[in-house]
Amino acid sequence: WTAPGIAPQMDNPELQNLPYLTGGFARWEDILPQGKIIKGYVNEFPEGERGVLVPQGIQSILIVPIFVDCAWWGFIGFDDCIRERDWAPAEMDALRAAAGTLGAAIQHRRADDALMASEEEYRTLIENIQDGIFVIHDREIVFVNEAFAEMAGATAEEIVGRPFTDFVVPEDLETVVDYNRRRLAGEDVPPEYAFNGLHADGVTRVPVTMSVGIIKYRGRIAVLGTVKGIAGQNAGSS
Structure with a gap:
């Protein structure tokens, strides 16, 4: 979701399959698996991260990790492209809740897919x-x-x-x-x-x-x- 007047970056080819290490986000790959959040003013972030975030017009960012089956899967975040801001506890809690819901949904989908695959293998065996x-x-x-x-x-x-x-x-x-x-x-x-x-x-x-x-x-x-x-x-x- 983007606010009116903010250009969405979902289809930006430069951001597709961007590796953490060579893309300048090695710090994120170290912090997020620990369950910690990343937040702050982008102009205070390391140079490699600023090189990706500043061209998007992001001034402040809040990143929360997503875990699936107790393993780090990815992240979800808020960007503020209007002003520098300090994220309120309620905003961080809301994003954590969204991350938890998304992680649970992905885990449930994986379980359903695994069950369907198992049932298909079982059915093939039974039919023979x-x-x-x-x-x-x-x-x-x-x-x-x-x-x-x-x-x-x-x-x-x-x-x-x-x-x-x-x-x-x-x-x-x-x-x-x-x-x-x-x-x-x-x-x-x-x-x-x-x-x-x-x-x-x-x-x-x-x-x-x-x-x-x-x-x-x-x-x-x-x-x-x-x-x-x-x-x-x-x-x-x-």
């Missing part, structure tokens, strides 16, 4: 496993891989969001639901068992064995399971 894999939260299917979708006869998009009970034949439903309830309650239930799954067409049986466990998925308690067809048993109609 031949067994069907699913995640259930509150009886709702929240994730399936392509192998599960193919086994169920639908796309992953068509399956996610539906109750898992849609994919169990009626005569096995009570057992599967009971095991799921008891597992979430911490009771001892078989970690692997066989039953007849139900194809998305609502008719075709799919004999499978299922292995399940409790995980935390996106911060929530969920059930992770793998299913595989039983060798020697073919899918058939109810």
